[in-house]
Amino acid sequence: MMKIFSSLKSLKVLLNNKYRHIFYLSLIIYIWFAGEAIAEKTSHIKRLLLSRDCASCNLQGANLEKTYLVNANLRDANLTNANLQQANLMGAYLQNAKLNKTNLRNAKLDGADLRGADLRGSDLKNSQINDQTMLDEKWLLVWQLVNQSIIQFDAGKISLQEVNLSSANLTKINLEDANLEKANLSRADLRNSNLSLANLHQANLFIADLRGANLLGANLTEANLNNADLRSCNFSNANLKNANLSLAILHNSNLTGANLAGANLNNADLRQIDLGNAQLEKANLFHTNLSGSNLMGANLKKAQLRAVNFEKTNLTNVKLEKINLSGVNFISAIANGANFEESNLSGANFEDADLGNAILRKVNLKNANLTNVNLSGANLSLANLNGANLRGAKLVGVKLDGASLCKTIMPNGTQNEC
Numbered sequence: 001m002m003k004i005f006s007s008l009k010s011l012k013v014l015l016n017n018k019y020r021h022i023f024y025l026s027l028i029i030y031i032w033f034a035g036e037a038i039a040e041k042t043s044h045i046k047r048l049l050l051s052r053d054c055a056s057c058n059l060q061g062a063n064l065e066k067t068y069l070v071n072a073n074l075r076d077a078n079l080t081n082a083n084l085q086q087a088n089l090m091g092a093y094l095q096n097a098k099l100n101k102t103n104l105r106n107a108k109l110d111g112a113d114l115r116g117a118d119l120r121g122s123d124l125k126n127s128q129i130n131d132q133t134m135l136d137e138k139w140l141l142v143w144q145l146v147n148q149s150i151i152q153f154d155a156g157k158i159s160l161q162e163v164n165l166s167s168a169n170l171t172k173i174n175l176e177d178a179n180l181e182k183a184n185l186s187r188a189d190l191r192n193s194n195l196s197l198a199n200l201h202q203a204n205l206f207i208a209d210l211r212g213a214n215l216l217g218a219n220l221t222e223a224n225l226n227n228a229d230l231r232s233c234n235f236s237n238a239n240l241k242n243a244n245l246s247l248a249i250l251h252n253s254n255l256t257g258a259n260l261a262g263a264n265l266n267n268a269d270l271r272q273i274d275l276g277n278a279q280l281e282k283a284n285l286f287h288t289n290l291s292g293s294n295l296m297g298a299n300l301k302k303a304q305l306r307a308v309n310f311e312k313t314n315l316t317n318v319k320l321e322k323i324n325l326s327g328v329n330f331i332s333a334i335a336n337g338a339n340f341e342e343s344n345l346s347g348a349n350f351e352d353a354d355l356g357n358a359i360l361r362k363v364n365l366k367n368a369n370l371t372n373v374n375l376s377g378a379n380l381s382l383a384n385l386n387g388a389n390l391r392g393a394k395l396v397g398v399k400l401d402g403a404s405l406c407k408t409i410m411p412n413g414t415q416n417e418c
Helices: 001-015 020-051 135-149
Strands: none
Touching: none
């Protein structure tokens, strides 16, 4: 907030000094050019509607829904973000037109010439083409993927970068090694598809259904998998660095060796999945359910683990140093050899957990529940165990040098004095 006030104060000073006239002049110039652009686009729309001859016109963002544009000349026109839903473009000339993110749903494109047109991100759902429609090979394939069922094609031959396949039925499709960078696959049905080694960097898979899909070694860096159904997927050795997996369902998935560093897994369902040796450094696992999962050998250094559920989770040899794990559920977890050094475990519940040979140096276990826990061979030197409950715990070979045991309930049920 102080930074905002400081910025406003700086702006006020700027407007009151000798540069004030430059600021106002720049503002006037900006408004002038913006007005000119709007006026030009308006005149181009009128020209198109009157003559259907608008080559190289600026029609960016124009609303042309249900417009009659049969045989219209739109060569080299800029139709980026335009609405052409249900427009009649039969026989239209659209060579080299910019149709980026254009809405062409239910548009009639029979006999239209779209050679060289840029259709990145355009919506071709239910658009109509025929044998006379001229489309580059890439966009013909996209149209087929969106409107027909294709299972087998040479994905490595044609780049699908920045294509719009939202809501497409792609079940059982083979997209091995395909380039789908920045592709829009939101709400797509990709059940049992093969996406192994595919490039999905910054792809949008919001609410996509990928149940049973094979993503072995796939590149999903910075991909949006928010709310995606990823049950029973194979993500082994996949790169999910900085990906958004918040609220995703990953139940029974395989993520062995996957890179999830910096990934957002907030409120994700990670029950009973295999994350053995996974890279989770700086990942956001706030309120994530990892019960019954395998994280053996995983790296959770600097991860956000507040309110995570580790019940019956395998944390053998996991790195959990210097992490805030206060109040976390570790009931019946297996954490043999896990490293918790200098972590905050105050109020954590370790009932019936196995912490044999775990490194717990300088940890804060104040008021933690350690009933019936196995701490054989664990290193608890300099640990804070004040108020902790160790009733029934196994302490064979445990190191407690310098540990604080004020009001700690010992294995035999007696409470230490301070």
